[in-house]
Amino acid sequence: MAHVTFDEISRELSKYQATVESGQKSLHRRLDQLEAEFNRPGDALSAGGFGGDGFFRDFEVSGAIESFKKSGRGIFEGQGFCWGAPLRRLPGMKTVTSTTAPTPVGRLPEIVAGVTRAVRIRDLIPRIPVSEGSLTFLREVTYTNRASPVQETASKPPSAITFEQVNVPLVCIAHWLPASKQVLDDIPLLREFIAGRLLDGLMDAEDFELMFGDGTNNHMSGLDSQAAAYAGTYAQAGDTYIDKLGHALQELENNNYSPDGFVLNPVDWRRITLQKTEDGGANKGSYVLGGPGSTATPQLWSKPVALSTAQREGRFLVGQFAGSVALFDRMGPRIDLSSEHADYFVLNRVAIRCEERVALAVFRPAAFRVGNF
Numbered sequence: 001m002a003h004v005t006f007d008e009i010s011r012e013l014s015k016y017q018a019t020v021e022s023g024q025k026s027l028h029r030r031l032d033q034l035e036a037e038f039n040r041p042g043d044a045l046s047a048g049g050f051g052g053d054g055f056f057r058d059f060e061v062s063g064a065i066e067s068f069k070k071s072g073r074g075i076f077e078g079q080g081f082c083w084g085a086p087l088r089r090l091p092g093m094k095t096v097t098s099t100t101a102p103t104p105v106g107r108l109p110e111i112v113a114g115v116t117r118a119v120r121i122r123d124l125i126p127r128i129p130v131s132e133g134s135l136t137f138l139r140e141v142t143y144t145n146r147a148s149p150v151q152e153t154a155s156k157p158p159s160a161i162t163f164e165q166v167n168v169p170l171v172c173i174a175h176w177l178p179a180s181k182q183v184l185d186d187i188p189l190l191r192e193f194i195a196g197r198l199l200d201g202l203m204d205a206e207d208f209e210l211m212f213g214d215g216t217n218n219h220m221s222g223l224d225s226q227a228a229a230y231a232g233t234y235a236q237a238g239d240t241y242i243d244k245l246g247h248a249l250q251e252l253e254n255n256n257y258s259p260d261g262f263v264l265n266p267v268d269w270r271r272i273t274l275q276k277t278e279d280g281g282a283n284k285g286s287y288v289l290g291g292p293g294s295t296a297t298p299q300l301w302s303k304p305v306a307l308s309t310a311q312r313e314g315r316f317l318v319g320q321f322a323g324s325v326a327l328f329d330r331m332g333p334r335i336d337l338s339s340e341h342a343d344y345f346v347l348n349r350v351a352i353r354c355e356e357r358v359a360l361a362v363f364r365p366a367a368f369r370v371g372n373f
Contacts, residue, residue, distance in 0.1 A: 114200075116203075117207065117310065118307075118308075119307060119308045121206070121211055122207075125210070126322075126327070127327045127328075128328050129329050130328045134167060135167070135170075136167050137363070138163045139166050139364075140162075142160070142162045144160040166361075171218060171358060172355060173355065173356055173357075174353065175201055175353075176354065177194065177198060177354075178349055179350045180348060181348045181349065183350070198335065201354070202354050202356060204310075207308070207310035210310075210327070211317075212312075220359075222360065223319075223370075226365040226368070227319065227362075227368030227369060228365060233250070234247040234250045234251070235247055241271060245316060245318060246301055252369060259303060261303055264308075264316055265309060268313060268316070272300070273294075276288060315372050315373070316371055316373065317369070317370050318368070319368030324362065324363055325360070325361065325362050325363065326361050328359040328360075329357075330359070331355075331356055331358075333354060333355075333356045336353045337353075338353075
């Protein structure tokens with residue numbers, strides 16, 4: 001029988017203790033990582049009015065997920081959501097499964113999302129909550145002013161005003177995304193990503209409607225569709241982009257409007273910022289707007305310039321937004337989860353729907369000018 005010395009036993013116990021301590025440290029690090037990931041603020045959505053912990057955190061607190069797990073249906077409606085593509089099939093509408101975001105050793109705790117627009121068209125428009133299914137308002141059509149000096153006891157000249165009643169229907173903008181039910185078990189990784197992408201897609205569609213909706217087939221009647229066309233009343237030969245925008249301001253100001261902003265595509269704004277004086281030859285002088293070192297906020301003729309890829313390249317919009325247009329929110333962006341779709345219940349799938357109901361009212365179409373450079 002082999003004999004074991006006390007020193008040998010001590011050494012083995014020390015090795016075992018070191019192994020246990022190493023395992024405990026590794027476990028604590030992993031728990032800290034999971035806790036940090038679970039508590040990570042929703043960067044993409046916290047600014048949207050859903051709270052500092054992100055959309056799906058509120059979704060959980062509301063009991064919607066537990067409701068879904070018990071009954072197969074859950075609802076969350078964002079309150080006070082504010083953010084500022086054609087209404088067609090939007091990208092990212094593929095089935096999400098548990099294999100979409102695997103968790104191998106060393107996986108980074110983030111999903112690399114696609115880029116989104118920095119400026120939303122709704123950010124430029126006053127927003128008003130409503131509870132009605134449609135909106136009606138009276139709009140002045142013509143005003144004939146016959147005011148003039150008159151002699152005492154003489155008949156006074158009559159002026160005239162005509163009105164039209166305008167009905168603005170609410171428009172439902174929506175899309176959905178199929179997912180496997182296991183995605184709900186992977187909430188720390190996918191919860192805010194899925195909500196963020198659905199909401200981004202919704203806002204892309206809203207941007208298009210607010211700008212270019214033609215008012216047919218459930219589309220909004222957008223700003224570009226209702227605005228008056230730039231007439232070129234003050235145009236001169238050789239006008240630059242800056243000149244043309246200045247002339248558009250003149251047309252509005254000559255009709256007693258007070259324009260308060262432009263909407264341009266970033267490509268056109270870059271062309272404007274690259275414009276130079278003609279000192280030493282055509283486009284060989286100094287930069288008109290201060291050059292590449294300038295840090296000034298985009299503006300022209302003392303009016304702010306909103307840059308959005310929702311605006312078409314080569315086209316501009318200028319107008320008096322204040323008092324001339326409003327966006328009415330009947331139902332803010334809302335996300336529903338349900339297995340009550342086709343054969344989703346037996347396939348263990350979930351339908352995640354995102355939608356809103358809004359209406360755009362342009363009270364004074366003549367307060368806007370649209371045109372091409």
